[in-house]
Amino acid sequence: MMCGMAPDPNRRRESSRRAILTAAFDLLQEVGYAKLTIEGIAARAGVGKQTIYRWWPSKGIVIFDAFLMLNEAPEGGPPLLPDTGDxxxxxxxxxxxxxxxxxxxxxxxxxxxxxxxxxxxxxxxxxxxxxxxxxxxxxxxxxxxxxxxxxxxxxxxxxxxxxxxxxxxxxxxxxxxxxxxxxxxxxxxxxxxxxxxxxxxxxx
Amino acid sequence: MMCGMAPDPNRRRESSRRAILTAAFDLLQEVGYAKLTIEGIAARAGVGKQTIYRWWPSKGIVIFDAFLMLNEAPEGGPPLLPDTGDxxxxxxxxxxxxxxxxxxxxxxxxxxxxxxxxxxxxxxxxxxxxxxxxxxxxxxxxxxxxxxxxxxxxxxxxxxxxxxxxxxxxxxxxxxxxxxxxxxxxxxxxxxxxxxxxxxxxxx
The missing domain is CATH 1.10.357.10 (Tetracycline Repressor, domain 2)
Structure with a gap:
């Protein structure tokens, strides 16, 4: 475990985070917001619900972060509007x-x-x-x-x-x-x- | 019961309806929408929850009707905007x-x-x-x-x-x-x- 082959915990955490947000986003579209639960998201993402509660206090915040992830510009940098002069x-x-x-x-x-x-x-x-x-x-x-x-x-x-x-x-x-x-x-x-x-x- | 002294069922129904809508509106302000339930409204209005479900399919519709009741112009007639010419x-x-x-x-x-x-x-x-x-x-x-x-x-x-x-x-x-x-x-x-x-x- 000390030889450098262990998975990077930061990377593992990031990949769990993305799996949970993707699961939340997909599930939301299938069942609608009223029926969306932290338990359901956990089951879909294959994690325990405590993992979700550790990072997010409510399903609203999960959806908010899922939405932010979706809007991350791949190249980074702030958004810009077109400026053709017209x-x-x-x-x-x-x-x-x-x-x-x-x-x-x-x-x-x-x-x-x-x-x-x-x-x-x-x-x-x-x-x-x-x-x-x-x-x-x-x-x-x-x-x-x-x-x-x-x-x-x-x-x-x-x-x-x-x-x-x-x-x-x-x-x-x-x-x-x-x-x-x-x-x-x-x-x-x-x-x-x-x-x-x-x-x-x-x-x- | 046939002598005309019985309470008018229409009037009783209307007064139940108003009691339920008022209870829903008051309770909403106390507990917030997420914690508002049909059971809670029924308890506050002193009616059975079946009475509420008979008239309204969901708490959203109850609040909608409560809101309409609140907006009923006392003198009736459609709303009008002021027209001073300015x-x-x-x-x-x-x-x-x-x-x-x-x-x-x-x-x-x-x-x-x-x-x-x-x-x-x-x-x-x-x-x-x-x-x-x-x-x-x-x-x-x-x-x-x-x-x-x-x-x-x-x-x-x-x-x-x-x-x-x-x-x-x-x-x-x-x-x-x-x-x-x-x-x-x-x-x-x-x-x-x-x-x-x-x-x-x-x-x-």
């Missing part, structure tokens, strides 16, 4: 991609589960804001700042508010199922957010 | 009222519970859209239509999209706890939604 086109492309992701059955259950936990658990909400929402928001704000510097956005516009106005309608429509979530919907939201509800003079 | 002022007043309601501890748990059920239950979502969202959306659209007819909104603006752009950010910030939900936030959302993100010429 703000309207770039925002439309990104918001369409969001719509496609939200409509993907593989993400539907995990995202709804995560959203539910956030709704009811202020601590998880804070972790979500810090680890998932903040880096994405940073990327969105950066794209808007570049447009603002180019004079394409109002000088005094609060970019955080702008992010909310563009992204909240899509997320809300998905969560509340208040209507079909289509790429056309994404297109209209971008157009209306940029122009505003009030009339513009021709050419403005 | 669209900016009217929208700001209404969105501020929404913020105050969402921040009210009496509504926090029931609204989060309802939102969770809607997220996971397409049938309940449809009932929500039909019975709660639609009448409110109708009132919002009507206020916007009156502004559109007065030339205060773009002629070709889709009023449903406009409703989403104004209300979704507030609801989303509350649900996701992504930042403080203040009346100043409501004010900024209205201002930015009306003007749009792109610059306007002075006086436009």
């Amino acid at each position: 703000l309207h086109a770039d925002l439309t492309a990104v918001l369409r991609a969001t719509v496609v992701e939200l409509n993907d059955p593989r993400y539907d259950q995990p995202l709804r589960a995560l959203s539910t936990e956030i709704t009811h658990d202020p601590e998880l909400a804070a972790a979500y804001v810090e680890r998932l929402d903040k880096p994405m928001r940073q990327a969105k704000r950066q794209r808007l700042r570049s447009a603002q510097q180019a004079g394409q956005l109002a000088e005094d516009l609060d970019l955080d508010m702008a992010v909310d106005i563009i992204w909240a309608p899509v997320l809300n429509r998905w969560l509340q199922r208040s209507g079909p979530l289509t790429t056309e919907y994404a297109d209209s939201i971008v157009a209306i957010a940029l122009d505003g509800l009030r009339p513009r003079r021709p050419g403005d | 669209l900016h002022a009217d929208l700001t007043a209404v969105l501020r009222a929404t913020v105050v309601e969402l921040n009210d501890p009496r509504y926090d748990q029931p609204l989060r519970a309802l939102s969770t059920e809607i997220t996971h239950d397409p049938e309940l979502a449809a009932a929500y859209v039909e019975r709660l969202d639609k009448p409110m959306r109708q009132a919002k659209r009507q206020r916007l239509r009156s502004a559109q007819q007065a030339g205060q909104l773009a002629e070709d603006l889709d009023l449903d999209m406009a409703v989403d752009i104004i209300w979704a950010p507030v609801l989303n910030r509350w649900l996701q706890r992504s930042g403080p939900l203040t009346t100043e936030y409501a004010d900024s959302i209205v201002a930015i939604a009306l003007d749009g993100l792109r610059p306007r010429r002075p006086g436009d």
Whole structure:
């Protein structure tokens, strides 16, 4: 055991962690969030449930970490939005991609589960804001700042508010199922957010 | 029992229904949604749990109906938004009222519970859209239509999209706890939604 052939405990731990998160994610899609249990995840991953409880206090946190693992960029580095110089086109492309992701059955259950936990658990909400929402928001704000510097956005516009106005309608429509979530919907939201509800003079 | 002194069974049923919904609503605020059970509601309301299951298939539907009961306008009639002719002022007043309601501890748990059920239950979502969202959306659209007819909104603006752009950010910030939900936030959302993100010429 001292000759260097023993499995690296860090690596073994990491591989258990990934097995548990993958099991949680798969099981969630099969049974739904209400019926997901720590026992079920343990059985699927082939570990004892104490192993799971040692790392995660609740099934909500397991799903949260599974979701983070899924979103790890393979090349690492923070997320970035496209910047072709055409703000309207770039925002439309990104918001369409969001719509496609939200409509993907593989993400539907995990995202709804995560959203539910956030709704009811202020601590998880804070972790979500810090680890998932903040880096994405940073990327969105950066794209808007570049447009603002180019004079394409109002000088005094609060970019955080702008992010909310563009992204909240899509997320809300998905969560509340208040209507079909289509790429056309994404297109209209971008157009209306940029122009505003009030009339513009021709050419403005 | 045939002399007309027997209690009216319809009235008794209605009073049981109200007792159950009130019990559900009160209990929800005490124990939170995760620990709310049909048994607990039955005990609090002083009825058998079969009585509850006869009318409601799940605790989500009980909370939904409790919420509807709470929102019944005492004078009846559909909801209406203020229309002073000043669209900016009217929208700001209404969105501020929404913020105050969402921040009210009496509504926090029931609204989060309802939102969770809607997220996971397409049938309940449809009932929500039909019975709660639609009448409110109708009132919002009507206020916007009156502004559109007065030339205060773009002629070709889709009023449903406009409703989403104004209300979704507030609801989303509350649900996701992504930042403080203040009346100043409501004010900024209205201002930015009306003007749009792109610059306007002075006086436009």
